[in-house]
Amino acid sequence: MKLLEDRIRKDGIVKEGNVLKVDSFLNHQMDVTLFHEMGLEWKRLFSDKPINKILTIEASGIGIACVAAECFNVPVVFAKKAASINLDGEMFTSKVESFTKKKVFDIIVSKKFLSPDDHILIIDDFLANGCAVMGLIDLINESGATLEGVGIAIEKGFQQGGRIIRDRGIQLESLAIIESMDASTGEIIFR
Amino acid sequence: MKLLEDRIRKDGIVKEGNVLKVDSFLNHQMDVTLFHEMGLEWKRLFSDKPINKILTIEASGIGIACVAAECFNVPVVFAKKAASINLDGEMFTSKVESFTKKKVFDIIVSKKFLSPDDHILIIDDFLANGCAVMGLIDLINESGATLEGVGIAIEKGFQQGGRIIRDRGIQLESLAIIESMDASTGEIIFR
Numbered sequence: 001m002k003l004l005e006d007r008i009r010k011d012g013i014v015k016e017g018n019v020l021k022v023d024s025f026l027n028h029q030m031d032v033t034l035f036h037e038m039g040l041e042w043k044r045l046f047s048d049k050p051i052n053k054i055l056t057i058e059a060s061g062i063g064i065a066c067v068a069a070e071c072f073n074v075p076v077v078f079a080k081k082a083a084s085i086n087l088d089g090e091m092f093t094s095k096v097e098s099f100t101k102k103k104v105f106d107i108i109v110s111k112k113f114l115s116p117d118d119h120i121l122i123i124d125d126f127l128a129n130g131c132a133v134m135g136l137i138d139l140i141n142e143s144g145a146t147l148e149g150v151g152i153a154i155e156k157g158f159q160q161g162g163r164i165i166r167d168r169g170i171q172l173e174s175l176a177i178i179e180s181m182d183a184s185t186g187e188i189i190f191r
Numbered sequence: 192m193k194l195l196e197d198r199i200r201k202d203g204i205v206k207e208g209n210v211l212k213v214d215s216f217l218n219h220q221m222d223v224t225l226f227h228e229m230g231l232e233w234k235r236l237f238s239d240k241p242i243n244k245i246l247t248i249e250a251s252g253i254g255i256a257c258v259a260a261e262c263f264n265v266p267v268v269f270a271k272k273a274a275s276i277n278l279d280g281e282m283f284t285s286k287v288e289s290f291t292k293k294k295v296f297d298i299i300v301s302k303k304f305l306s307p308d309d310h311i312l313i314i315d316d317f318l319a320n321g322c323a324v325m326g327l328i329d330l331i332n333e334s335g336a337t338l339e340g341v342g343i344a345i346e347k348g349f350q351q352g353g354r355i356i357r358d359r360g361i362q363l364e365s366l367a368i369i370e371s372m373d374a375s376t377g378e379i380i381f382r
Contacts, residue, residue: 029304030267032260059249063257063267069223070261076221076254113220 001041001175004153005190007034014181014188018156026153027060027125032067038175039068042123042151045173049148051121053077055114055140057096057107057132064153065123072121077114079107079136094138097131107135114143127152127174130161137170149173157191192232192366195344196381198225205372205379209347217344218251218316223258229366230259233314233342236364240339242312244268246305246331248287248298248323255344256314263312268305270298270327285329288322298326305334318343318365321352328361340364348382 013021025031051072056065057079069076081096082105091108098105114120122136133150140147147170155162155174165172177191204212216222242263247256248270260267272287273296282299289296305311313327324341331338338361346353346365356363368382 023301024303025266028268028271028301030257030260030269032257032267033264035257036261059253059269059271062250062253063269066221066223066226066254066257067261069221070227070258073224075216076223077219078221078250078254080219080250110214110219112215 001038003034003037004176007031008154008176008178009188012188014183014186016183018158018181020154020156020178020181020188022154026064030063032063035064035067036071038064038153039071041175042068042121042173043071046121046149046151046171049121049171050119051148053114053118053120053145054123055079055109055120055136056123057081057136060126061124064125068123068151077109079109079139081105081107092139092142094135094142096135097129107139109139109143111143114139114145116144118143118145119148120145121148122150123152124150125153127155127161127165127172128159130159130164133161133165151175154178192229194225194228195367198222199345199367199369200379203379205374205377207374209349209372211345211347211369211372211379213345217255221254223254226255226258227262229255229344230262232366233259233312233364234262237312237340237342237362240312240362241310242339244305244309244311244336245314246270246300246311246327247314248272248327251317252315255316259314259342268300270300270330272296272298283330283333285326285333287326288320298330300330300334302334305330305336307335309334309336310339311336312339313341314343315341316344318346318352318356318363319350321350321355324352324356342366345369 090111149171152174155177157177179189179191281302340362343365346368348368370382372379
């Protein structure tokens with residue numbers, strides 16, 4: 001998606017350790033006008049799928065998912081990263097290892113909000129090693145819902161997540177795929 | 192706001208300990224069509240204010256804030272609850288005590304995203320003791336930005352947060368204010 005690639009080139013900052021900072025428009029400060037365009041693009045790419053719910057994971061996926069959900073006219077469910085007293089009752093659970101935080105955490109979704117009747121689109125801001133998406137797929141599989149596809153804002157094409165998901169026959173639509181990036185020059189090459 | 196009050200009456204569940212579960216439409220599963228109507232109402236209520244940015248706090252405020260931000264045509268910044276290696280550089284910080292999680296945590300916003308030029312609307316899902324909003328106000332004051340108002344989905348009117356904020360002369364617009372609720376009958380009385 002040219003609009004997103006242009007924005008990454010303009011405002012993204014490449015840091016050592018394969019870190020791409022896009023916190024000025026994607027995951028700390030959030031450009032909801034851009035999110036709306038991204039939502040329309042996913043709506044176009046998944047137009048043949050009977051999606052009735054979007055699943056994402058806190059925190060930075062939520063904004064993108066909610067704005068995109070308006071394009072699909074469906075509700076969003078977000079997986080939480082820790083139990084709270086407000087989340088009693090039965091839950092679907094999985095485990096995710098965070099690339100940026102270097103730790104493993106539980107993710108949970110109330111069993112009330114995923115069922116065999118659901119046709120789910122997963123939305124998230126980043127795809128790197130694929131752990132977050134695989135955790136969300138676990139929750140969907142536990143529930144008996146149907147996974148219709150995965151929409152990602154930025155895929156790090158040089159990490160394994162995209163290949164793993166596509167090899168499973170899942171429709172994965174990443175709006176920008178980074179082939180390589182160089183912290184010393186700041187150069188970003190898209191696939 | 193009648194639409195929100197009706198939805199709380201229909202789908203909200205009153206639990207012991209003054210807990211109101213609205214996780215089927217507000218803060219776990221999220222009805223973005225409702226959020227859009229809430230955004231339009233805040234836009235009407237704050238129509239005379241030169242708001243150029245919305246500030247919220249992860250995680251459950253983000254979805255409401257992003258959909259509302261489309262009505263204001265402004266970006267969202269969300270305060271993060273813990274540092275990650277992706278959030279280097281200088282930050283504004285404060286502390287918040289969580290009502291539901293019974294613990295104190297740091298909240299942070301990058302100094303890049305709040306400045307004296309900003310006119311901020313705070314948006315969050317719940318207002319109870321007011322700690323989260325007061326923490327966000329701390330960040331705004333540190334930055335020199337102007338606080339234009341606070342938009343809350345559900346205020347627990349029997350807790351002190353609303354009074355503290357209104358007593359400071361801040362325009363607080365809670366779309367539903369709960370005067371009292373009874374876990375034994377499930378009854379909810381709005382102000």
